[in-house]
Amino acid sequence: MTKYVIVGSGIIGLYTAYNLLLRGVSPREITIVAEHLPGDESINYTSPYAGGNFSCITDDDPKTLFYDKHTYTNLSRLQKELGGAPCGLDRYISTEYWDTKPSKEKIESLASYLQEYEIIDQMNLPMGVAYGIKFRSWNFNCPKFLLNFQKYLQEKGIRFIKRKLTHITQAYLTSSTKTVFNCTGIGAHKLGGVNDTNVYPTRGQVVVIKAPHIVENVMRWGEDYATYIIKRPYSKDQLILGGYMQKDNWTADTYKHETEDILKRTTELFPKILADNPYGNDLKDLEILRVVSGLRPSRYGGVRIEKSLVEHNKYLVHNYGASGYGYQAGLGMGYEAVRLALARDNNL
Numbered sequence: 001m002t003k004y005v006i007v008g009s010g011i012i013g014l015y016t017a018y019n020l021l022l023r024g025v026s027p028r029e030i031t032i033v034a035e036h037l038p039g040d041e042s043i044n045y046t047s048p049y050a051g052g053n054f055s056c057i058t059d060d061d062p063k064t065l066f067y068d069k070h071t072y073t074n075l076s077r078l079q080k081e082l083g084g085a086p087c088g089l090d091r092y093i094s095t096e097y098w099d100t101k102p103s104k105e106k107i108e109s110l111a112s113y114l115q116e117y118e119i120i121d122q123m124n125l126p127m128g129v130a131y132g133i134k135f136r137s138w139n140f141n142c143p144k145f146l147l148n149f150q151k152y153l154q155e156k157g158i159r160f161i162k163r164k165l166t167h168i169t170q171a172y173l174t175s176s177t178k179t180v181f182n183c184t185g186i187g188a189h190k191l192g193g194v195n196d197t198n199v200y201p202t203r204g205q206v207v208v209i210k211a212p213h214i215v216e217n218v219m220r221w222g223e224d225y226a227t228y229i230i231k232r233p234y235s236k237d238q239l240i241l242g243g244y245m246q247k248d249n250w251t252a253d254t255y256k257h258e259t260e261d262i263l264k265r266t267t268e269l270f271p272k273i274l275a276d277n278p279y280g281n282d283l284k285d286l287e288i289l290r291v292v293s294g295l296r297p298s299r300y301g302g303v304r305i306e307k308s309l310v311e312h313n314k315y316l317v318h319n320y321g322a323s324g325y326g327y328q329a330g331l332g333m334g335y336e337a338v339r340l341a342l343a344r345d346n347n348l
């Protein structure tokens with residue numbers, strides 16, 4: 001009996017299913033329907049292309065701060081349930097630099113829960129950096145983590161169906177389907193019955209290199225750029241170098257000039273990439289494994305987590321728009337979406 005249908009099998013759909021289980025919903029009552037499932041690759045399926053770690057990329061409004069904090073503080077339980085770090089979720093030290101000091105709200109929130117947190121002394125900051133911190137982050141091997149997360153949910157008894165929907169009403173699979181969660185990411189722009197024109201892509205390109213000598217993250221946030229180095233756990237020494245934040249750019253193409261720019265920026269920010277590189281100390285010695293681009297599902301107005309009554313006793317709960325932070329905020333987003341879904345109808 002499918003009572004709950006989740007449309008979307010990206011990180012947001014999987015986190016939502018996990019939150020339903022945490023609230024005591026029977027896995028037999030949950031079905032996930034998605035055009036793309038873990039293991040698939042498409043420009044319309046963002047989750048495999050994330051860096052991905054917990055960083056300080058997000059905004060400082062109270063809801064976003066809550067989603068981040070909830071995710072950071074609850075990931076250890078999920079990691080344990082998926083069999084520990086080899087599931088593709090491990091922890092490394094992160095250094096974060098900002099060219100403009102973040103707001104008091106943001107800094108206070110981060111300081112309240114980040115582990116091994118320290119503020120970097122002004123005199124140790126790179127030129128042009130206004131503020132910097134170090135802490136222990138969460139690092140995802142995104143493709144591997146998605147596969148292991150799906151396996152975990154399947155073993156619990158959740159059903160996965162591979163299907164493209166043209167209209168959200170097709171997600172009410174049977175007469176017993178009471179609630180549909182719309183976790184379609186960038187797909188929310190085109191899906192009939194949703195057609196959210198506030199959804200737009202923020203394109204990123206990343207360069208994946210082999211770098212056994214780097215076991216940490218370094219991130220720098222500027223006014224109009226983002227430069228980051230993310231260690232990918234359990235990946236045979238992959239390091240993700242980025243990046244770009246290109247608003248409204250829908251292309252899946254990758255570009256040589258962007259690759260060159262990424263390599264230049266990341267090696268300037270973190271010279272150890274070249275200095276200790278076992279394959280040589282020149283840019284041309286870097287062992288490039290792959291170059292990819294992905295579309296962050298951004299949204300004017302921020303993430304959309306909303307419940308509405310579709311018809312008598314049938315509900316739709318939206319949960320999309322995670323932009324560049326689906327992994328690091330999505331457990332909290334799923335918590336909120338499920339809280340709304342299970343709330344009594346008169347709490348709508």
Ligand SMILES: Cc1cc2nc3c(=O)[nH]c(=O)nc-3n(C[C@H](O)[C@H](O)[C@H](O)COP(=O)(O)OP(=O)(O)OC[C@H]3O[C@@H](n4cnc5c(N)ncnc54)[C@H](O)[C@@H]3O)c2cc1C
Nearest residue numbers: 009010035036046047052053165185187204294326327328
């Ligand atoms: C370069 C890059 C780096 C990133 N780095 C990080 C990072 O370090 N940390 C972090 O937290 N986040 C990062 N992100 C962001 C993160 O990847 C996204 O926030 C996240 O993947 C969004 O997940 P989602 O489940 O909403 O969407 P998706 O992963 O796109 O999943 C959408 C799902 O909906 C399905 N779907 C859509 N339309 C339909 C339809 N009509 N019918 C059926 N199914 C449909 C799709 O098939 C898919 O299963 C990064 C993103 C990029 C591109």
